[in-house]
Amino acid sequence: MNGVVKLVVALLAVALLASSTLFVVSETERGVKLRFGRLIEADIQPGLHYKVPFADQVRIFDARVLTLDATAASFFTIEKKRLIVDSYAKWRIADVEAYYKATGGVESVANSRLANRVNNGLRNEFGSRTLREVVSGERDALMRSITDELNATVLESLGIEVVDVRVKRIDLPDEVSSQVYRRMTAEREKEARELRSTGKEKAEVIRAAADRERTIELANAYRDAEQTRGDGDADAARIYAAAYQKDAEFYAFMRSLAAYKSAFSNKADVMLLEPDSDFFRYLNNQRGE
Known part of the structure; x- marks a missing residue:
């Protein structure tokens, strides 16, 4: 035991x-x-x-990639416009000895010191750019520049490597928002006017071309119609002439019938004629005598 x-x-x-x-x-x-x-x-x-x-x-x-969620801070652009920027950074330990000596191995201390440097970098970069460049034009270039500048200092002083710096959100103060909104509205209205003007110009060109084509087509159609009508009238006259030459009496009878039909088509019409007028030639006698 x-x-x-x-x-x-x-x-x-x-x-x-x-x-x-x-x-x-x-x-x-x-x-x-x-x-x-x-x-x-x-x-x-x-x-x-x-x-x-x-x-x-x-x-x-x-030793993994860690995230620094920085507190939103105010920065001024080169135009002296104040912006409220909310950013974050991705970092990891690159030199363990330098990291321990600089921060005592406390992650919160590293985050605090890195946050100060990130804010300084953002302040310098925002201060050398316009509002338009910061918001849309050069966002990626700005982030790369900040990352490179941070790595040039924090790797030696803090023993960490900044993997990436990103801006989550950019807000405008009230005194800037209204001014920016008015300017954006004016720019959009100007662009809309230019587009409408260009559209109207193109519409006029298209409309003029269409009217010209229409006029040409109508003129060609009228020419062809008149030519066809003239050919038809010539053929009709030739046929009538040939028929008249074969039987002049029958031709005269048919012309009289056509005249009667046209004259008596409207009951309201009134005609004053002599009884022995040539118009009644075939009404009085079927032989037209």
Whole structure:
């Protein structure tokens, strides 16, 4: 029984010794080793490591890409227009030793110091650009410039690498919003007037071309109709002449019938003629005598 107790005590002692001498750094972490508060090993890579019990202390840091959600701040453009900018930055630890010495390994301290530098970078970039360039024209170029400038300083001073800086939202103060809105309205109205003017000009050109084509088509159609009508009248006259030459009496009779039909088609018409008029030639005698 005493042997079992001794074995358990020995196992517990071994486990306690192992827990105080061995430690593990995962793939998403980096660490530093301190001996009596003095840094003796920086940037401990992932894996199983050992330390001296009671003398060594290990600090583990998150090596993944972290997010700094900066507080919205006011910046002025080159036109002295105030903007309220809400931004964020993506960063990660690049130099573990420099990071620990600058921030003590406290993530909130790193975020605070990085936020100050991000705001300074945004202030400088916004101050050298117009409102239009900041809002739409050069947003990507502005973000790349800020990222490059930050990496030129924070990598050495804070031991971190800025992966990206982005603007989530840009708000305009009330005194600027109305002015910007009026200017945007005026620009859109000007653009609308130009488009309407261009449309009217094109419409007039199209309408004039259509009227010209219509006039030409009508003139050609009238010419062809008159030519066809003239040809028809000539053929009719020739046919009438040929018929008249074959039987002049029959031709005269048919012309008289046509005259009667035309004259008596309207009962309201009144005609004053002599009884022996040539008009009654075939009414008085079927032979026209």
